Amino acid sequence: MADENIIMGHAEDNDGIEEYDNSLPDWWLALFFACIIWGGIYAVMYHGYQQTSQEKLYLAEVAAAEEQWGGAAEVDLAAVEITPELIAAGEPIFTQNCVACHAADLTGGVGPNLVDEEWIHGGEYADIVKTVTDGVPAKGMLTWGPILGDEKVRQVSAYVYSKSHQAN
Ligand code: HEC
Incomplete structure (x- = not known):
C-alpha cells in the first residue's frame, strides 16, 4: 500500500484508540464489487431464468410423485364393496388389536360399544x-392408519361395520 497512514485524530473521544482513515485495499475493493456483480447475476438467474429454484424443484418433485402414486391414495369409500372376504380378513385384525378396548363381542370396555x-x-x-385411520388420540383411540396401513384398516372396519349392522 503506497498511502501514508492517515490518522482521524479523535482518539480522545475513544478511550485513546486511534483510527486510521486509509483508502481500502485493492483486493478488498475487488472482492466488494465482485460480490455486487455476482449478486445481480444471481438475482436475475434465480428469479428469472433459472430452472432449479427451490420452488421449481419442489413443484417438479410433487408432479413426479403425483405421476407415480397419484390416485392410489384416493379410494372412494362409499363405493367399497363390503364382501365376506373383506370382513373375514378383518376379524383377526380386530382380535389382535381392538378387543382389549372394544371387547371380543364389540360391546365395549375402555372403548365404546360398537354394536349399539x-x-x-x-x-x-x-x-x-375415518375414525380408525385417524383415531381419537385425545380419548385413547389410537391413530391406526399408519400402524395397520390402508388395506388392513379397510378390512377391520368392514368387520366392525358388518357386526354393528348385524346387531341392529
Ligand atoms: C387403547 C384402547 C383402544 C383400542 C386398542 C382401540 N380403540 Fe377404538 N376407541 C377407543 C376409545 C376410547 C374410543 C372413543 C373415542 C371417543 O370418545 O371419541 C374408540 C372409538 C372407536 C370407534 C368409534 C366409535 C363411535 O362410536 O363412533 C371405532 C369405530 C373404533 N374405536 C374402532 C377400533 C378398531 C377397529 C380398533 C382396532 C384396530 C380399535 N378401535 C382399537 C379405544 C380403543
Whole structure:
C-alpha cells in the first residue's frame, strides 16, 4: 500500500484508540464489487431464468410423485364393496388389536360399544374407516392408519361395520 497512514485524530473521544482513515485495499475493493456483480447475476438467474429454484424443484418433485402414486391414495369409500372376504380378513385384525378396548363381542370396555345404535363419530362404513385411520388420540383411540396401513384398516372396519349392522 503506497498511502501514508492517515490518522482521524479523535482518539480522545475513544478511550485513546486511534483510527486510521486509509483508502481500502485493492483486493478488498475487488472482492466488494465482485460480490455486487455476482449478486445481480444471481438475482436475475434465480428469479428469472433459472430452472432449479427451490420452488421449481419442489413443484417438479410433487408432479413426479403425483405421476407415480397419484390416485392410489384416493379410494372412494362409499363405493367399497363390503364382501365376506373383506370382513373375514378383518376379524383377526380386530382380535389382535381392538378387543382389549372394544371387547371380543364389540360391546365395549375402555372403548365404546360398537354394536349399539350410538355412534360418536358415525356408523357408516366411511365414518368407521375415518375414525380408525385417524383415531381419537385425545380419548385413547389410537391413530391406526399408519400402524395397520390402508388395506388392513379397510378390512377391520368392514368387520366392525358388518357386526354393528348385524346387531341392529
Ligand atoms: C387403547 C384402547 C383402544 C383400542 C386398542 C382401540 N380403540 Fe377404538 N376407541 C377407543 C376409545 C376410547 C374410543 C372413543 C373415542 C371417543 O370418545 O371419541 C374408540 C372409538 C372407536 C370407534 C368409534 C366409535 C363411535 O362410536 O363412533 C371405532 C369405530 C373404533 N374405536 C374402532 C377400533 C378398531 C377397529 C380398533 C382396532 C384396530 C380399535 N378401535 C382399537 C379405544 C380403543
